[in-house]
Amino acid sequence: MAVSRRLFRFGRSLRTATAVYLSTLIPGETELIVVVEDPKRRNNPVVTIPVELMEVLAAAECVTVLTGAGVSAESGVPTFRDAQTGLWAKFSPEELATPRAFRRDPRLVWEWYEWRRILVAGALPNPAHLALAEMQNIFHRFHLITQNVDGLHQRAGSRNVIELHGNISRTKCSEEGTIISSCKDTGNIPPKCPSCGALLRPDVVWFEEPMPEMEMRQATDASTHCNVFFSIGTSTVVYPAASLPVEALRSGAMVVEINPQVTPFTAKARFALAGAAGVVLPELLKALKASRGT
Ligand code: APR
Numbered sequence: 001m002a003v004s005r006r007l008f009r010f011g012r013s014l015r016t017a018t019a020v021y022l023s024t025l026i027p028g029e030t031e032l033i034v035v036v037e038d039p040k041r042r043n044n045p046v047v048t049i050p051v052e053l054m055e056v057l058a059a060a061e062c063v064t065v066l067t068g069a070g071v072s073a074e075s076g077v078p079t080f081r082d083a084q085t086g087l088w089a090k091f092s093p094e095e096l097a098t099p100r101a102f103r104r105d106p107r108l109v110w111e112w113y114e115w116r117r118i119l120v121a122g123a124l125p126n127p128a129h130l131a132l133a134e135m136q137n138i139f140h141r142f143h144l145i146t147q148n149v150d151g152l153h154q155r156a157g158s159r160n161v162i163e164l165h166g167n168i169s170r171t172k173c174s175e176e177g178t179i180i181s182s183c184k185d186t187g188n189i190p191p192k193c194p195s196c197g198a199l200l201r202p203d204v205v206w207f208e209e210p211m212p213e214m215e216m217r218q219a220t221d222a223s224t225h226c227n228v229f230f231s232i233g234t235s236t237v238v239y240p241a242a243s244l245p246v247e248a249l250r251s252g253a254m255v256v257e258i259n260p261q262v263t264p265f266t267a268k269a270r271f272a273l274a275g276a277a278g279v280v281l282p283e284l285l286k287a288l289k290a291s292r293g294t
Pocket residue numbers: 067068069070071073074079080081082093147148165205232233234235236237238258259260261263275276277278
């Protein structure tokens with residue numbers, strides 16, 4: 001594996017030792033490019049994007065992006081596997097985001113989502129969301145698939161976002177699955193479905209639940225018909241979303257990962273840009289615009 005240390009700025013500063021350590025974890029052909037903070041260039045980050053990537057992007061008809069919780073981390077939305085805080089510290093998300101947890105203690109699960117809804121409502125799209133929203137205007141075909149339920153891509157201006165795991169702002173009936181846009185506050189927690197009286201729940205995909213068919217079909221199609229596939233801010237441990245970069249690879253796409261950490265997918269990517277999405281993506285966008293003279 002080749003290690004390049006020619007990317008310079010990364011908020012949390014990956015040092016050379018980290019780069020060497022990371023490289024020992026990646027035995028494949030991946031070129032790992034570590035974004036290292038250069039304090040002298042703090043206001044003017046320089047991120048060198050691999051020339052080969054720029055060449056493939058210049059000719060690309062179709063680009064597909066898969067995002068995960070890491071993309072929203074810089075908006076202050078904690079990643080799914082990050083330690084939870086305050087009242088919720090004693091619960092792991094895996095204990096709260098399942099149909100079983102909802103059956104056992106619907107109030108607890110509802111209140112956890114209510115806490116996350118408030119957190120998300122107060123968050124703003126960050127430079128990574130904004131760069132991806134601009135990228136949709138650069139490529140002939142551009143697909144954005146997200147595992148995030150926070151709606152921040154849409155708030156940044158992205159259109160036709162394929163939401164694999166639902167959206168926390170929507171509520172549905174736990175029995176009929178109908179989306180409920182409003183209901184009378186009767187003091188029940190969770191509230192009850194105005195039509196059948198069953199409990200309401202967030203319209204998100206919990207562990208052990210099937211994926212939404214249409215979104216999964218669209219995501220698979222976008223992943224298997226693209227020239228370049230970006231896997232950004234995802235730990236690639238939750239399936240079936242984690243299979244999308246693998247399918248893109250099998251279909252012949254150049255696959256690029258953007259993540260400050262090594263993931264199970266890193267060694268399969270052509271390039272692994274080890275930096276924060278909010279630093280790498282605006283620089284990639286700048287390079288794309290410069291190469292197209294826009
Ligand atoms: N930029 C890019 N990546 C980042 C950043 C950042 N600023 N900060 C953290 N990351 C990376 C972490 O290194 C980690 O690999 O984001 C990833 C977040 O991983 P998870 O918390 O596992 O999130 P995700 O991959 O989206 O989880 C998938 O699991 O529980 C389900 O439905 C939930 O959608 C979620 C899914």
